[in-house]
Amino acid sequence: MTAPAGCPLCEGPGGRLLVQGARWRLVHADEPGFPAFYRVVWQEHVREFSALAPADRAECLEVVVAVEQALLRHLRPAKVNLASLGNAVPHLHWHVIARFDWDSHFPGAVWAQPLRTADRERIAGLSALLPSLEADLVSRLQPPA
Amino acid sequence: MTAPAGCPLCEGPGGRLLVQGARWRLVHADEPGFPAFYRVVWQEHVREFSALAPADRAECLEVVVAVEQALLRHLRPAKVNLASLGNAVPHLHWHVIARFDWDSHFPGAVWAQPLRTADRERIAGLSALLPSLEADLVSRLQPPA
Numbered sequence: 001m002t003a004p005a006g007c008p009l010c011e012g013p014g015g016r017l018l019v020q021g022a023r024w025r026l027v028h029a030d031e032p033g034f035p036a037f038y039r040v041v042w043q044e045h046v047r048e049f050s051a052l053a054p055a056d057r058a059e060c061l062e063v064v065v066a067v068e069q070a071l072l073r074h075l076r077p078a079k080v081n082l083a084s085l086g087n088a089v090p091h092l093h094w095h096v097i098a099r100f101d102w103d104s105h106f107p108g109a110v111w112a113q114p115l116r117t118a119d120r121e122r123i124a125g126l127s128a129l130l131p132s133l134e135a136d137l138v139s140r141l142q143p144p145a
Numbered sequence: 146m147t148a149p150a151g152c153p154l155c156e157g158p159g160g161r162l163l164v165q166g167a168r169w170r171l172v173h174a175d176e177p178g179f180p181a182f183y184r185v186v187w188q189e190h191v192r193e194f195s196a197l198a199p200a201d202r203a204e205c206l207e208v209v210v211a212v213e214q215a216l217l218r219h220l221r222p223a224k225v226n227l228a229s230l231g232n233a234v235p236h237l238h239w240h241v242i243a244r245f246d247w248d249s250h251f252p253g254a255v256w257a258q259p260l261r262t263a264d265r266e267r268i269a270g271l272s273a274l275l276p277s278l279e280a281d282l283v284s285r286l287q288p289p290a
Contacts, residue, residue: 048225050213061206068195079235080193083228087244087252090224099232107232109256 007045009091014041018134019141023056024063026141028134029095033118034110035127036075036098040064046092049084064094066140071098074133075126078106100126152190154236159186163279164286168201169208171286173279174240178263179255180272181220181243185209191237194229209239211285216243219278220271223251245271 008014015027015038023044029037040063046052052060068080077098084094099106102122104114153159160172160183168189174182185208191197197205213225222243229239244251247267249259 048213048217049227050210050217050225054207057206057210058203061202062199065195065202068193072193072195079230079232080195081228081230081232082194083226083230083254085224085226085228085254087224087226087254109228109230109232109254111254111257113258 004045007091008089009041009093010045014093015039019138019143021063021141021143024060026063026067026137028130031110033104033114033123034097035123035130036071036077036133037110038067038071038096040067040094040096042092047086047090049092052092060092060094063141064096067096067137070133070137070140071096074129074136081110098126149190152236153234154186154238155190159238160184164283164288166208166286166288169205171208171212171282173275176255178249178259178268179242180268180275181216181222181278182255183212183216183241185212185239185241187237192231192235194237197237205237205239208286209241212241212282215278215282215285216241219274219281226255243271 013027015029017025017027019026025041027039027041029039031037042060064082071077071080075098078101079099081097081099097110102119104116104118105112108115158172160174162170162172164171170186172184172186174184176182187205209227216222216225220243223246224244226242226244242255247264249261249263250257253260
């Protein structure tokens with residue numbers, strides 16, 4: 001599919017780039033209040049997950065799973081949230097988000113109304129764990145040079 | 146994993162049951178304002194998608210994909226939303242939701258604040274398409290007797 005003009009995931013990475021694969025990339029989402037929020041973005045402009053060939057779906061989901069497992073290992077979250085929505089930006093991307101019982105929206109979705117103010121100290125503590133999490137992710141997902 | 150007491154997806158179907166597989170079930174979610182909202186529920190009480198063995202993950206996702214494709218074929222939605230959140234009910238289930246530019250929350254997530262009042266006429270029109278959609282889904286997903 002040709003990239004439509006103005007698609008932010010065709011024109012930019014969609015976050016801080018961690019791993020650039022041939023068919024997908026992994027970015028840190030930079031969403032305030034949610035330090036452990038990553039996105040797996042399909043490189044080609046595809047609207048729906050089911051439009052991918054079965055082997056591509058499997059490859060995409062195994063990256064999502066690798067990110068989820070890294071979040072669980074490094075951060076011990078209350079829950080990991082996975083979502084492919086794309087209503088505003090219909091270019092296939094998976095949100096992979098570590099959730100904590102103290103975060104501003106838990107147990108609501110990150111797209112819901114906040115339930116409490118963000119806890120800056122805990123957010124800073126979580127942010128401090130990201131370099132080792134990301135080094136682990138890069139070493140596991142980086143394609144061979 | 147042993148089913149914890151009080152898990153609503155261990156104790157009930159979690160919606161109107163359409164297909165009962167050995168390892169998953171498909172239910173209609175009965176969420177007001179969103180007639181085309183389905184859930185693929187893993188039968189065993191598992192918290193995170195990545196806790197499934199790779200073959201089980203593939204089986205689960207192929208059901209999700211089959212539902213997405215049926216929604217696209219029968220309803221021509223603006224977008225399909227896929228999500229495995231489970232913050233409130235940490236028993237693995239995938240939401241598969243057909244979204245329309247006229248629905249109460251579009252382009253926001255269904256968990257966000259509504260952006261407009263629900264359009265009863267269009268909701269009724271959509272609901273009228275569900276019997277043939279569901280007959281198609283049942284015929285494709287029903288395990289052999």
